Amino acid sequence: MEKVSLCFPREEHLKRRRDIQTVFKKGAYASCSGARLFFLHRDGDGRRIAFAFARKFGNAVERNRARRLGREAYRHLRSKIKGGYDLVLLVYPGKNYFSEGARPPSGFAARFAQMRVLLGKAGILTARKSP
Numbered sequence: 001m002e003k004v005s006l007c008f009p010r011e012e013h014l015k016r017r018r019d020i021q022t023v024f025k026k027g028a029y030a031s032c033s034g035a036r037l038f039f040l041h042r043d044g045d046g047r048r049i050a051f052a053f054a055r056k057f058g059n060a061v062e063r064n065r066a067r068r069l070g071r072e073a074y075r076h077l078r079s080k081i082k083g084g085y086d087l088v089l090l091v092y093p094g095k096n097y098f099s100e101g102a103r104p105p106s107g108f109a110a111r112f113a114q115m116r117v118l119l120g121k122a123g124i125l126t127a128r129k130s131p
Helices: 017-024 060-080 095-100 108-122
Strands: 027-034 035-041 048-053 085-091
Touching: 017 035, 017 048, 017 085, 027 108, 035 108, 048 060, 060 085, 060 108
Parallel strands: 048 085
Antiparallel strands: 027 035, 035 085
């Protein structure tokens, strides 16, 4: 049985502003309710990810919690993501959240499902192997 590491190494962080702007400008995107995934294929096998939030996305506590949930979801999906991509997950509250005064869906299960849908729409998830 292969041991899968769930750490989030520094090499997988997309940090530089210039790199993130390149993904926004030159990359493609996939959307679902509450989030948009920007992705750009690059040379190499590694993958990098950054998490961004709309200005109206709650306060700092809510943004930090959403970032932690996004990192956790990414860590669990990392082994199924094709290599050679820079990813930026832009999280934003949907239109209905402002009008109804409700908060965006939160929790690990919601973020995990959201990220899996976005990666599937983007065509970045690897195909499952048959037993």
